[in-house]
Each structure stands twice: as C-alpha cells, then as structure tokens.
Amino acid sequence: MTAPVITQEKIRMVAPVISHSDYMAFVLPTNYSQETVPIPINPEVKIETIAPRYLAVLRFKGTAKPHQITEKIQQLHNILNANDIPQKNSPFLM
Numbered sequence: 001m002t003a004p005v006i007t008q009e010k011i012r013m014v015a016p017v018i019s020h021s022d023y024m025a026f027v028l029p030t031n032y033s034q035e036t037v038p039i040p041i042n043p044e045v046k047i048e049t050i051a052p053r054y055l056a057v058l059r060f061k062g063t064a065k066p067h068q069i070t071e072k073i074q075q076l077h078n079i080l081n082a083n084d085i086p087q088k089n090s091p092f093l094m
Contacts, residue, residue, distance in 0.1 A: 011038070019093040056080055056087075057094075064093055 011028065018025040028037060034049050058076050060068070073091050080087055 016094040056085065069093065 011032075016027045018027065034047065037047050040047070056076060056079070058072050058079075060072060062068075076091065077087070
C-alpha cells in the first residue's frame, strides 16, 4: 500500500522497501531531507530520518515465502556467528 502525497513532483519508488511485521517503510532518494520531503495527506504516514548504519545483508531472488525467510534469517545468523559479528537488532526484509 502506498500513501498519496500532495506534490506535483514525481518520486521514483523502486527500491528499497523495508518490510517489518508492523510497518512498511519506503526509502526516499538522498536529495530529500526532513524539510524537503513531500507532506503526506494520510495522517497515518510518518516521515522519519534514520541515521546511517551498517547492515549485514543476504540477497535472494523471488517471492519471500515464510519458510524461505526463516531459512535466510538462520543462514545470516550462522554467517554472523561464524565471523564473530554481534547482532544488534532484529532482521528485516528489503
């Protein structure tokens, strides 16, 4: 589901999209800031800035089916553990 915004400007929304169990987030291009992003007309839509961070990533193709997600999360945990890399937050899909 996308939220309409009041603007004449078109924003390409191809990727990334962050999916979580209780929200979906669209990443805006870097030329937008908190002050210049179009204002959503839906009050449920929030504009937030997330500080830069490092992420551990596993890429895979196709539709993300529940059993594949579980397998990929376990695979990522195994890779991080094998390389003594601590996990700070819960996994999410992009």
